Amino acid sequence: MAVMGLATMATARTRANTGSSIIGGRSGCRRVAAIGAGPATAAAMADASASGGGDAKSMRRSWHGKSWGKTAVMIRGMVGRSRSSSAPRIFALLVICIIIYLLRGNHQREQGHVPPPHPPLHHRNHGRLPSIAIFTAPRLMSSSSTMVRTRQELAVRSWLAVSPDVSVVLFGRHPSISAFAAALGPRVSVESAIDFTFLGNPFFHTMVARAQASHSDVSVLIDPDVILFPNFITLLHDALQLDYDWLLISIARSSSNFSFHLDDAGRQWLLGDGGEINLDKLQEALVPKMNLSHCSGRLLIAWNKGNIPLHFGILPPFIYGKGFHNQWFINEALSSELRLVIDASEVLSSFYPGTLGDYLILPGSDSGDSNKRVWESNGNANLAAAYGTLSFTPSKLSNLVQFVVCSGEYLFINAEKDTLYLLDAVHQQRSNGLNKVPSQDHEKSLLSQRKPFQSKVEERWRTCGDYNNLRYTEDKCSINExxxxxxxLSPPLFLPFSLESLLQINADESKTIVLAVAGDSYRDMLMSWVCRLQHLSITNFIIGALDSDIYQFSVIQGLPVFKDPLAPNDPLAPNDISFNDCHFGSECFQRVTKVKSRLVLQILKLGYNVLLSDVDVYWFHNPLPYLRSFGPAVLLAQSDEYKNTGPINLPRRLNSGFYFAHSDIPTISAMGKVVKHASTSGLSEQPSFYDVLCGEGGINRIGHNKCLEPETNLTVLFLDRDLFPNGAFKGLWEKHDVRTACLKMGCLILHNNWISGRKRKLERQVSSGLWAYNTSSRMCLHSWHVTN
Structure with a gap:
């Protein structure tokens, strides 16, 4: 779509006379210079003009190699010759042309070797400077990672320095990132409301979605170590002049021994010894250090705030920084042909100063360093192979244009169509009064096509374009490469974490863990449950997988999941869980519940307190502070009593889908009796809980809300139903506004039970608004979430 428009764009920029008028551009200036200068000078400049700049290169080098004092002497010599041989008007035009000629930059920039540090900002007065939101996910900064902090701080300060209209958003939830942002000033903020893996890595699809929700003119995703220079803001301003939506990408070059830094004010670049260095000299110093044959892989992705999607389809849940997500994203943008894709790698001044560390590994990881965390890259590879077109369709490059600079002009090169386009034509047409195209109608777009070329200047552009195109096809950092x-597809994914190591990583400071057990038929409800806990900043949970499908899904979703260690030797373990028929009372349900009590017992024996919560329990607030207040030797369980009044500890009214157990001798002994009783029962574990702890028929009941198990001396407390209501209490699920009704009662949680069938249960919870997961985008719902 984007390229069909490019091929039919009308030419709008016209150079005026190429004779002695300054309007004629460089060739006009050269002709004036030849008239006004002496014979030798005129001959030299004429040769330079005829050769396309060969002699001019050495001539300009001589100008730049001298001080302004010496330049003034040379001008005064010309003044003498001008007064004796030509009119003052010609002399004035000569001086102006010389100054313009000198300021246009060296021949190397004309040929596109190095992007100019200060390219022209066209028609800056025709609109405000763009607001730019830069998003990044910094690596965690431990006390031993001084290098990581220093380099990331330099990168962020370089972004802030390009414009006062730049704001920076850091994705993260670790305290070190908040401290890092606070030290960088008010334009840097932290966004923790995205999806993370249990090890703290952000998900790429939520990073993109959060950036898309920004109200800025331009959203940018960038590697946290990439350094930007001021021409970044100029390029974006020019790209915003286009009358259609675009996606700009740039691959940063690696630069070894980056010894420069910004002053405290963030305005001036300094040498290692503290001396000042201007941007021209700094970039010239960096060129020899750039590895042109090695791609850093660090990407900058920017797009304008438009109505056109970035690509078709849904972005899979790639883990950021673990490979394949950038390639997948660019490939889908190209294949979708919705936006013009601009490769600005040759023009944008961005550098990656060497290789830095990876994300901080948390204590207790069996995997050691990040190089052993192969499941993350394998998971990304599986997603890239299973979704989209990256694995089987060659990328469509017809809507990919390379952004280059030639002879001081910004040009677009479409290698696929062997065509050159001028960006400056946009501004010329606007000054001529053309109306802005109100849609993606590329047939009327303002970008002009230049083919064939009609002047020597345009021929030089073509030569420059051919040169850049040749370099592009051979460049290891090109988008093609x-x-x-x-x-x-890798073998089935496997987390190298035992149950013990997951507990060590995820348990809170009181050695308390929240446990959920689920099968694949409840994957959506599991994810909504996980998202809700993350919204409440609760991270001390683990997932027990009942089948291989939910295990693989959980690994991809970055969840701390484990398989039942005893399942292979347990003939009663569930292995054929039905998608729709594992509801209350079914044989499948009976087997599943018995796994839950057995896993709780294992964790208690490892020294951790356990809050067992079914995934159909919605959490309004964190109940752990309340539950921990009762102390040891007390098991707190939800009451399943449906009557609004009367005792809540009647026979078989203990709900084993939500209870809190301390890791102490009375509780462990009592839970052992429950597990043993359930293993020989033809019912679910729930009757075993009551019959063992409260006695058959409730003979061990105390009052209206307690039981006492006589052999272990464990007290069972049935939780207040106003705080922990079940699905039948006071008809809460039938209320018009379930959330408001519950919060008015003071609910901490609400159980979605007392309903038959997985589908009906799911529909009831989603329709009530007590849902926290987007099943289509596979990400948690956040306050910034944009719904289509």
Whole structure:
């Protein structure tokens, strides 16, 4: 779509006379210079003009190699010759042309070798400077990672320095990132309301979604170590002049021994010894250090705030920084042909100063360093191979244009169509009064196509374009090369964490863990439950997987999941869980519940307190502070009593879908009796809980809300139903506004039970608004979430 428009765009920029008028551009200036200068000078400049700049290169080098004092002497010599041989008007035009000629930059920039540090900002007065929101996910900064902090701080300060209209958003929830942001000033903020893996890595699809929700003119995703220079803001301003939506990408070059830094004010670049260095000299110093044959892989992705999607389809839940997500994203943007894709790698001044560390590994990880965390990259590879077109369709490059600079002009090169386009034509047409195209109608777009060329200047642009195109096809950092990935589905994913190591990583300071047990038929409800806990900043949970499908799904979703260690030797373990028929009372349900009590007992024996919560329990607030207040040797369980009044500890009214157990001798002994009783029962574990702890028929009941198990001396407390209501209490699920009704009662949780069938249970919870997961985008719902 984007390229069909490019091919039919009308030419709008016209150079005026190429004779002695300054309007004629460089060739006009050269002709004036030849008239006004002496014979030798005129001959030299004429040769330079005829050769397209060969002699001019050495001539300009001589100008730049001298001080302004010496330049003034040379001008005064010309003044003498001008007064004796030509009119003052010609002399004035000569001086102006010389100054313009000198300021246009060296021949190397004309040929596109190095982007100019200060390219022209066209028609800046025709609109305000764009607001830019830069999003990044910094690596965690421990006390031993001084290098990581220093380099990331330099990168962020370089972004802030390009414009006062730049704001920076850091994705993260670790305290070190908040402290890092606070030290960088008010334009830097922290966003923790995205999805993370249990090890703290952000998900790429939620990073993109959060950036898309920004109200800024331009959203940018960038590696946290990439350094930007001021031409970044100029490029974005020019791209915003286009009358259609675009996606701009740039691959940063690696630069070794980056020894420069910004002053305290963030305005001036300094040498290692503290001396000042201007941007021209700094970039010239960096060029020899850039590895042109090695791609850093660090990407900058920017797009304008428009109505056109970035690509078709849904972005899979790639883990950021673990491979394949950038290639997948660019490939889908190209294949979708919705936006013009601009490769600005040759023009944008961005550098990656060497290789830094990876995300901080949390204590207790069996995997050691990040190089052993292969399940993350394998998971990304599986997603890239299973979704989209990266694995089987060559990238469509017809809507990919390369952004280059030639002879001081910004040009677009479409290698696929062997065509050159001028960005400056946009501004010329606007000054001529053309109305802005109100939609994606590329047939009337303002970008002009230049083919064939009609002047020597345009011929030089073509030569420059051919040169850049040749370099582009050979460049290891070109998008063509970047998209060449080998994808094969890896074997089933496996987390290298035992149950003990997951507990060590995830348990809170009181050694308390929240346990959920689920099968694949409840994957959506599991994710909504997880998202709700994350919204409440509760991270001390683990997932027991009842089948291989939910285990694989949980690994991809970054959840702390484990398989039942005893399942392979347990003939009663569930292995054929039905998608729709594992509801209350079914044989499948009976087997599943018995796994839950057995897992709780294992964790208690490992020294951790356990809050067992079914995934159909919605959490309004964190109940753990309340539950921990009762002390040891007390098991707190939800009452399943449906009557609004009367005792809540009547026979078989203990709900085993929500209870809190301390890791102490009375509780462990009592839970052992429950597990043993359930293993020989033809019912679910729930009757075993009551019959063992409260006695058959409730003979061990105390008052209206307690039981006492006589052999272990364990007290069972049935929780207040106003705080912990079940699905039948006071008809809460039938209320018009379930949330408001519950909060008015003071609910901490609400159980979605007392309803038959998985589908009906799911529909009831979603329709009530007590739902926290987007099943189509596979991400948690956040306050910034944009719904279509």
């Amino acid at each position: 970047f998209l060449k990935v080998s994808l094969t």
